[in-house]
Amino acid sequence: MKKYYPMLDLATVNAPWMHELQAAAARVIVSGRYVGGEEVEAFERELAAALGAAHAVGVSNGLDALRLIVRAAVELGRMSPGDEIIVPANSFVASALAVSDCGLIPKFVEPSPATHNIDPQRARQAVGPRTRAIMPVHLYGRVAPCAEFRDLGLMIIEDCAQALGASTPGGMAGALGDAAGISFYPTKNVGALGDAGAVVTSDSVLADTVKALRNYGSDRQYHNIYAGLNCRLDAIQAAMLRVKLTWLRQVNDARRAVAAAYDRCIDNPLVVKPAHPQYAESHVWHQYVVRVADRNGFRRFLADRGVETAVHYPTPIHRQPCYERLFGTQSLPVSETLAAEVVSLPVSSCTAVSDAEEISAIINSWRR
Numbered sequence: 001m002k003k004y005y006p007m008l009d010l011a012t013v014n015a016p017w018m019h020e021l022q023a024a025a026a027r028v029i030v031s032g033r034y035v036g037g038e039e040v041e042a043f044e045r046e047l048a049a050a051l052g053a054a055h056a057v058g059v060s061n062g063l064d065a066l067r068l069i070v071r072a073a074v075e076l077g078r079m080s081p082g083d084e085i086i087v088p089a090n091s092f093v094a095s096a097l098a099v100s101d102c103g104l105i106p107k108f109v110e111p112s113p114a115t116h117n118i119d120p121q122r123a124r125q126a127v128g129p130r131t132r133a134i135m136p137v138h139l140y141g142r143v144a145p146c147a148e149f150r151d152l153g154l155m156i157i158e159d160c161a162q163a164l165g166a167s168t169p170g171g172m173a174g175a176l177g178d179a180a181g182i183s184f185y186p187t188k189n190v191g192a193l194g195d196a197g198a199v200v201t202s203d204s205v206l207a208d209t210v211k212a213l214r215n216y217g218s219d220r221q222y223h224n225i226y227a228g229l230n231c232r233l234d235a236i237q238a239a240m241l242r243v244k245l246t247w248l249r250q251v252n253d254a255r256r257a258v259a260a261a262y263d264r265c266i267d268n269p270l271v272v273k274p275a276h277p278q279y280a281e282s283h284v285w286h287q288y289v290v291r292v293a294d295r296n297g298f299r300r301f302l303a304d305r306g307v308e309t310a311v312h313y314p315t316p317i318h319r320q321p322c323y324e325r326l327f328g329t330q331s332l333p334v335s336e337t338l339a340a341e342v343v344s345l346p347v348s349s350c351t352a353v354s355d356a357e358e359i360s361a362i363i364n365s366w367r368r
């Protein structure tokens with residue numbers, strides 16, 4: 001029988017923690033507290049400590065985390081609808097949705113083709129009189145430049161959905177700017193068993209504002225200082241995440257081993273491997289992304305040999321139909337080229353290094 005190499009098999013990913021997850025779920029069931037409460041507060045403390053930030057606020061998902069940061073900044077008078085936030089054009093659409101949902105304008109900037117992260121020079125050039133913030137996205141798990149924007153006087157909002165656990169000499173991803181949005185969607189490096197997210201910040205005023213906004217805008221019961229939302233975190237997801245957070249280093253190290261195998265073994269002039277980061281710790285390999293000019297031919301060749309692949313992402317954000325009217329005429333050739341050439345290979349905490357070696361051998365046998 002032909003071997004099959006899946007991109008990601010979530011049941012297998014979570015299997016090692018079956019008993020711990022069951023025990024944590026049972027704890028929540030008997031507690032009788034299912035939304036917010038002690039379980040969520042404990043998770044918030046543990047997450048903040050893991051990232052070296054003062055506060056973590058558990059919320060419903062990663063998009064809401066980013067959206068609540070922008071909304072809180074608006075409520076605090078730090079920015080207003082109509083202002084701009086710089087966003088890389090080659091991210092997942094949620095990065096921009098968080099901005100436009102609050103009535104602000106995403107200002108799309110090209111990535112550096114080597115890192116796929118926002119190009120610092122182009123980002124600086126994009127700053128205008130109404131620019132209030134920049135949103136570096138740690139795409140594919142590689143830490144994006146943040147420190148380089150500190151002198152611009154802009155709020156730095158990290159989209160840390162893909163890079164939990166990545167670290168730099170200057171601190172952990174999620175604690176490199178003014179606030180970070182984190183996603184615990186099941187496919188992320190640390191995934192809940194459903195939707196979940198968090199805002200991480202060392203700004204106490206911002207943290208309190210996000211806490212109020214996630215709970216209808218109330219600072220105390222039946223007293224609403226903001227016209228808020230319901231973006232709370234379920235206790236059962238917090239309990240699942242408390243288990244999985246303790247394995248953060250191990251799951252990321254497993255991904256690093258798979259990436260190292262691809263780096264070592266892939267040797268095909270038609271396949272461009274990711275550039276090496278300056279610090280190995282600053283990449284957690286949410287995706288291992290290669291570039292191939294004949295992407296369709298490459299993917300078909302791999303699929304015929306049992307290797308599943310994916311494309312993150314086929315359409316740059318400014319080309320999405322929802323933004324067509326606003327940005328459809330904008331030309332961002334770097335983002336458009338990357339969108340046409342990127343291919344993600346299987347990588348997860350339960351991808352075997354030997355599988356990465358076998359996949360590499362298949363890749364090396366591909367000719368146009």
Ligand SMILES: *Cc1c(COP(=O)(O)O)cnc(C)c1O
Nearest residue numbers: 061062063092094095161183185
């Ligand atoms: C997953 C993801 C999000 C959104 O997180 P959800 O929890 O799915 O809402 C935002 N930005 C990036 C870069 C992501 O990968």
